[in-house]
Amino acid sequence: MADPKKVRADANALVTELLQRLGAEDVQQLEIRRGGLRVKVSKNGALAVPVAVTAAAPAKSGVTVTGPDLPATSDLPTVNAPLTGVFYRSPTPQAPPFVQIGAIVNKGDVIALIEAMKLFNEIRSTGGGKVRRIFAENGQLVRAHQPLLELEPI
Numbered sequence: 156m157a158d159p160k161k162v163r164a165d166a167n168a169l170v171t172e173l174l175q176r177l178g179a180e181d182v183q184q185l186e187i188r189r190g191g192l193r194v195k196v197s198k199n200g201a202l203a204v205p206v207a208v209t210a211a212a213p214a215k216s217g218v219t220v221t222g223p224d225l226p227a228t229s230d231l232p233t234v235n236a237p238l239t240g241v242f243y244r245s246p247t248p249q250a251p252p253f254v255q256i257g258a259i260v261n262k263g264d265v266i267a268l269i270e271a272m273k274l275f276n277e278i279r280s281t282g283g284g285k286v287r288r289i290f291a292e293n294g295q296l297v298r299a300h301q302p303l304l305e306l307e308p309i
């Protein structure tokens with residue numbers, strides 16, 4: 156298992172390098188891969204894409220940095236993906252999402268679906284509380300153990 160401090164230091168070095176290159180060059184997006192870490196930055200507030208990781212590190216200057224075993228961005232409990240697959244917030248494109256920000260969920264409530272190997276798996280909340288943030292977007296690839304949503308205990 157990688158040392159979280161080393162992974163974070165490597166990620167910070169990559170972010171610094173990318174931000175310098177992004178400012179100096181006439182490009183909209185840059186990406187660097189080193190070892191098992193991939194960092195992608197974009198200009199003009201475009202979303203940075205984390206790949207092949209388990210949890211997001213705190214965002215800095217509009218950049219998302221990710222790496223194995225990095226802590227969640229807050230101390231609040233999260234509901235994590237139990238498997239890798241495509242994340243869906245609702246059972247069908249026309250149906251309302253299972254949960255919204257501000258909704259109250261109980262342990263065991265269905266909060267999403269993850270499609271893996273052409274099977275749709277119901278994702279149930281591992282805790283109860285008020286939904287504070289939803290980390291995954293509809294149709295986004297999520298990795299096993301990646302936080303899907305953050306719960307505020309009530």
